[in-house]
Amino acid sequence: MDDAYGLREGEIAVDLPEHHDAGIYFIGRIATPWTRREDCPKNPAESNALCTIHLDPRYAAGLKDLETCSHVIVLYFMDGARRDIVLQRPRHYAGGRGVFALRSPARPNPIALSVARLEAVDGTALRVRGLDCLDGTPLVDIKPYFASIDAHPDAVVGWREAEGRSR
Numbered sequence: 032m033d034d035a036y037g038l039r040e041g042e043i044a045v046d047l048p049e050h051h052d053a054g055i056y057f058i059g060r061i062a063t064p065w066t067r068r069e070d071c072p073k074n075p076a077e078s079n080a081l082c083t084i085h086l087d088p089r090y091a092a093g094l095k096d097l098e099t100c101s102h103v104i105v106l107y108f109m110d111g112a113r114r115d116i117v118l119q120r121p122r123h124y125a126g127g128r129g130v131f132a133l134r135s136p137a138r139p140n141p142i143a144l145s146v147a148r149l150e151a152v153d154g155t156a157l158r159v160r161g162l163d164c165l166d167g168t169p170l171v172d173i174k175p176y177f178a179s180i181d182a183h184p185d186a187v188v189g190w191r192e193a194e195g196r197s198r
């Protein structure tokens with residue numbers, strides 16, 4: 032664990048349970064232009080870079096009809112992140128914030144979510160724009176994004192607005 036993932040003053044880390052409750056399959060890997068955390072976008076809106084999701088070919092049949100979707104929800108596992116920090120002090124933020132009020136990679140189950148534009152399906156390689164993960168990040172799942180279900184234009188993150196920022 033390098034310093035980038037260390038504890039900052041005022042942060043709270045907990046003892047994690049001794050055992051996991053479930054297993055997951057990594058179903059592929061994500062190729063992105065970023066190999067260093069400091070170069071990685073903080074959120075999907077920060078980059079329009081083309082990334083490639085390489086799905087394990089064993090799941091190829093699961094891609095049927097996906098090419099009809101303009102956007103996909105991509106779930107990935109931030110495998111380099113700490114999992115024990117429940118109160119965090121992100122850089123540039125005034126006070127501590129609870130992990131579940133943050134999109135930080137450091138969380139008990141470091142599963143990331145991004146809505147990406149699906150540019151092309153090329154065999155088991157999906158070309159997408161709108162990811163914010165390091166090159167080689169494990170893929171957990173892909174789902175269609177339904178604007179009619181998933182979009183909430185009236186959603187508010189009050190603490191962020193109080194800082195005068197929308198994201």
Ligand SMILES: C[S@@+](CC[C@H](N)C(=O)[O-])C[C@H]1O[C@@H](n2cnc3c(N)ncnc32)[C@H](O)[C@@H]1O
Pocket residue numbers: 068069071072073074075108109110111112134135136142143144145163164165168169
């Ligand atoms: C703030 S998180 C947001 C992830 C996702 N969009 C979400 O909201 O769940 C994105 C940051 O996670 C970090 N990150 C990306 N890939 C990672 C990985 N494989 N392991 C650890 N940290 C990673 C990078 O610092 C990146 O800027």
